[in-house]
Amino acid sequence: MIDTVINNCAIDERMTVLPDQKSRPYGLYVIGFIGQCKLAWLVDTGAMRNVLSYKCYMKLPESLRFPLHEDGSQVFVADGRKTGTYGTGKLSVRIGRQDVTIRVVVADTEDSAILGMEFLADVDAKIDLVQQQLIINGEQIDCCSDVNQQLSLRCVTRRLVTIEPHSEAVIPVRLLHRQSSAPCETVNQGLRILEPYSNRLQDKGLYVGRTLVSAGETGLVPLRILNTSETTQTIGAQTVVAVAKPVTGVAELELPQVNSQCINNTQHLEENPGDMLPDLLKDLWQRSTKQLTAEESQAVAGLIHQYKDVFSLSEQELGRTNLISHHIDTGNARPIKQQPRRTSPSKHVEIETL
Secondary structure: OOEEEEEEEOOOOOOEOOOOOOOOOOOOEEEEEEEEEEEEEEEOOOOOOEEEEEHHHHHHOEEEEEOEOOOOEEEEEEOOEOOHHHHHOOEEEOOOOOOHHHHHEEEOOOOOOOEEEHHHHOOEEHHHHHHHHEEOEEEEEEOEEOOEOOOEEEEOOOOEEEEEOOOOEEEEEEOOOOOOOEEEEOOOEEEEEEEEOHHHHHOEEEEEOEEEEEEOEEEEEEEEEEOOOOOOEEOOOOOEEEEEOOOOOOOOOOOOOOOHHHHHHHHHHHHHHHHHOOHHHHHHHHHHOOOOOOHHHHHHHHHHHHHHHHHHOOOOOOOOOOOOOOOOOOOOOOOOOOEEEOOHHHHHHHOOOO
């Protein structure tokens, strides 16, 4: 949970939400305004009541600090502990373009403000976890993180894109807010994962590659798109092709130590490619590469090694297949018996080498 306070409630552009060291990176928040004070509200379907932290309540200007009435309300945190309460009151909050009056309990909570089921049911709200949006009276309001960073950004093409059949293209796209989102200072900072936006591109045989990108100040990032269709595909300018979601954590993996003996063995095989073959196939390779260069000999060794399972290395491995049968139509002719045709003695040496 986070302990968020309202900073600078004057009517200017410096209003912001300042989180402390604690954070809830996977929570869904929406920005709500109490007068001109901006606050991150946690959307919590596990809470029945709407809650405003006492610290945020005391930071409100006198003109916005609503009277509290004791009604015996109790607030329990996630681990079951009971927290202190100071009463309930009504306040007007603006979320998106919606101005609603809600009843809140002022309590000692680490989250600055919580929208519970009481609010969600009253406004018939819907939560879209895929698009990460809160829908109130038909308005789609983008959720953000606890530090007011929009969770999903649109990846929009800058110009017309043409992709040849069975080919991949890397195109620059711009990261933009959805139209329902307010500007955010930290929108283009940090690592993000680019993911497909909808099935419209896939219906055309276009697939977006999931890519880890670093979104800089310019908001331009590379996007990989593969055309698997038989025809050339075009994507118009200003088309939403993907969504960029923030990376909440990066794990550092320890690379396994490389065995020096394996490296030496690999280098030895590159210098002596025939050593990878069984003895019988090695003899075949040597006889087949007498007229070839070293590079060609290495390629033949790799080919024989790749298909070594199709060779019979002994008489015991000879077999027959039942996958296919042949029929020879001889008509009315009777089978005949004929002696093998003799070959010239000069060809005997060549035959023996086969």
